Amino acid sequence: MSITIHSLSKRFGSFTALDRVELEIPKGELVALLGPSGCGKTTLLRIIAGLESADEGNILFDGEDTSARHVRDRNVGFVFQHYALFQHMSVFENIAFGLRVRPRARRPSEEQIRAKVQELLSLVQLEWLAGRYPSQLSGGQRQRIALARALAVEPQVLLLDEPFGALDTKVRKELRRWLRRLHDELHITSVFVTHDQEEALEVADRIVVMNHGRVEQIGSPQQVYDAPATPFVYQFLGHINLFHGRAHSGWVRLGGLRIQAPEYQNTESMPAIAYVRPHDIDLLREPEDSDTTISATVVRVSSLGSLVRLELLQDSDGESTEVEMTRERYAADPLQAGDQVFVKPRYLRVFLNDDPKRTPPVHWNGDGDGI
Amino acid sequence: MPFRLKQRNVLPGFNLAMGYTLLYMCLIVLIPLSAAFIKTAGLSWADFWSIVTAPRVLASYRLTFGASLIAALINTSAGLFIAWVLVRYSFPGKRLIDALVDLPFALPTAVAGIALTALYAGNGWIGSYLALLGIKVAFTPLGIVVALIFISMPFVIRTVQPVLEDLEPEVEEAAACLGATRWQTFRRIILPAIRPALLTGFTLAFARSIGEYGSVIFIAGNLPMVSEITPLLIVTKLEQYDYRGATAIAVVMLVISFLLLLLINLLQRWSHQRYTT
Numbered sequence: 001m002s003i004t005i006h007s008l009s010k011r012f013g014s015f016t017a018l019d020r021v022e023l024e025i026p027k028g029e030l031v032a033l034l035g036p037s038g039c040g041k042t043t044l045l046r047i048i049a050g051l052e053s054a055d056e057g058n059i060l061f062d063g064e065d066t067s068a069r070h071v072r073d074r075n076v077g078f079v080f081q082h083y084a085l086f087q088h089m090s091v092f093e094n095i096a097f098g099l100r101v102r103p104r105a106r107r108p109s110e111e112q113i114r115a116k117v118q119e120l121l122s123l124v125q126l127e128w129l130a131g132r133y134p135s136q137l138s139g140g141q142r143q144r145i146a147l148a149r150a151l152a153v154e155p156q157v158l159l160l161d162e163p164f165g166a167l168d169t170k171v172r173k174e175l176r177r178w179l180r181r182l183h184d185e186l187h188i189t190s191v192f193v194t195h196d197q198e199e200a201l202e203v204a205d206r207i208v209v210m211n212h213g214r215v216e217q218i219g220s221p222q223q224v225y226d227a228p229a230t231p232f233v234y235q236f237l238g239h240i241n242l243f244h245g246r247a248h249s250g251w252v253r254l255g256g257l258r259i260q261a262p263e264y265q266n267t268e269s270m271p272a273i274a275y276v277r278p279h280d281i282d283l284l285r286e287p288e289d290s291d292t293t294i295s296a297t298v299v300r301v302s303s304l305g306s307l308v309r310l311e312l313l314q315d316s317d318g319e320s321t322e323v324e325m326t327r328e329r330y331a332a333d334p335l336q337a338g339d340q341v342f343v344k345p346r347y348l349r350v351f352l353n354d355d356p357k358r359t360p361p362v363h364w365n366g367d368g369d370g371i
Numbered sequence: 372m373p374f375r376l377k378q379r380n381v382l383p384g385f386n387l388a389m390g391y392t393l394l395y396m397c398l399i400v401l402i403p404l405s406a407a408f409i410k411t412a413g414l415s416w417a418d419f420w421s422i423v424t425a426p427r428v429l430a431s432y433r434l435t436f437g438a439s440l441i442a443a444l445i446n447t448s449a450g451l452f453i454a455w456v457l458v459r460y461s462f463p464g465k466r467l468i469d470a471l472v473d474l475p476f477a478l479p480t481a482v483a484g485i486a487l488t489a490l491y492a493g494n495g496w497i498g499s500y501l502a503l504l505g506i507k508v509a510f511t512p513l514g515i516v517v518a519l520i521f522i523s524m525p526f527v528i529r530t531v532q533p534v535l536e537d538l539e540p541e542v543e544e545a546a547a548c549l550g551a552t553r554w555q556t557f558r559r560i561i562l563p564a565i566r567p568a569l570l571t572g573f574t575l576a577f578a579r580s581i582g583e584y585g586s587v588i589f590i591a592g593n594l595p596m597v598s599e600i601t602p603l604l605i606v607t608k609l610e611q612y613d614y615r616g617a618t619a620i621a622v623v624m625l626v627i628s629f630l631l632l633l634l635i636n637l638l639q640r641w642s643h644q645r646y647t648t
Contacts, residue, residue: 049548051544051547051548071544071547071548072547072548072549072550072551072552073550076548077548078544078545078548080541080544080545082539082541084539084541084542084544084545085542085545086542086545086546086559086560087564088563088564097546097549097551097559098549098550098551101546101549101550101551101552101555101559102550146545149545149549150548150549152549153549153550
């Protein structure tokens, strides 16, 4: 079932949780709502489920408006961060609950219920836990049971609210791969909320980045990481370095760096910020050209498994810069703390400081001209 | 496992704490209660039996335990309802109502009895209207139930309230997502969760009602065989210097109360075990 969200707004008192959100979720996709806490992602998910109602706008399931439909008639499966299992029921009864509460005419027979629960238990690979109670399960097991329970009613849409948020790192990684495989098997339209960018990048077909109740960008994991549409997306996904400077009649000056920026041809001395990923920076021993490098001093070198991270301080203004490179590359020229280097961004994007949404970003690939 | 009095435990002070507990229980509960049994033991078995099975005494048992049961049952449902309203809704004056709940605990029971009698008497504010309907409350067993409801009201509310507050709203939302109606959610999800607290509240209200004396004697009218409660009979016997008769009845009351509370506790354990093991 496809989901269309049209101009959805929600306020809690004076706080705007959602501000005219537009979103289209195609049938069978696994979509991540990604954003910091308080960005409205959970509220959006709860409104889709019908657990919360919107102030304005509507939500269409397969083109049909759902606003008037009660939660229990929406046929959505909802998985909660803290599992929300029924503590006084066995695992079996938890999963069977959705079938048992159906009106008598649509209620399956006891054998059918038993068969369905067994099928779901084997789907989540926990057949041997049928007789246990939720308090006897580990966090990962509980969440899988919660998922089986949600799937028991054969929902058209599966909604997951930070499903792995309460689990430890190792289990979380296992479980998100497992969720991905499960989705590839079932192809049920799914939306999951997360504030963990790694999780979103790894699991989702598509990522919706949200901030302050608005959608900042919608795209494939690669799109949002490689081509962030706004400074916020840049900062939220992955590490970044900021270079503060000014844009003036077609040029952007950032410390010692001068870049051509035809987009800002008519801009008169506006504050601008350049965003550079730590792995998009080259470090040179000698200045190449005063306009394309910034001199800096290495402060710290730390090894992070396959990567080496260097912390630098820019000589001109003392701003810190982070650079990441592969182990091999570092081994070719091992810099030490105290060494003088020249920073050369390979790829950066410039946003004007005043309103990041209105002005087009400048892409720069390190050769001095805008793309 | 064989019973061992002393176990290795990370919590220190077991001996001291256990000794203090036993001493306290003996001084406050066991010694006074056993005094009643010792005093009664002065009676011959035949005398004892004739005292405790006198028709007037039997009628008072029925009234005391019956009225207490009815009052506790009414307070269980009403208390659940009030606790629900206090937990689930926010409204102006909520804290005031929350504070009012405890008032029956603080009020001298005689004051409650007199106030209720004045209200429910044939010429009282409420009693005069009920009289038009042909209902007599004051000076009847019904009046006793009203008094018992009043004095045992806070128990169920105060035991259920914290449990309701701790119930995760998510659990109810999960039930709704799975297609359960509000009633199904209440019956299958909420009620099992609060059942132990409800039972505890019921037990406390019931026990409190059995022992109540002060408020009941004003509203009951105290007609022998009709509206005379067992505690009153005991006091009457004491006033006639019939100490043995009084303790005999008290012993019977104690035994019945103890058996009932034991039964409820077993019920409690059984309902608790069903989902914690």
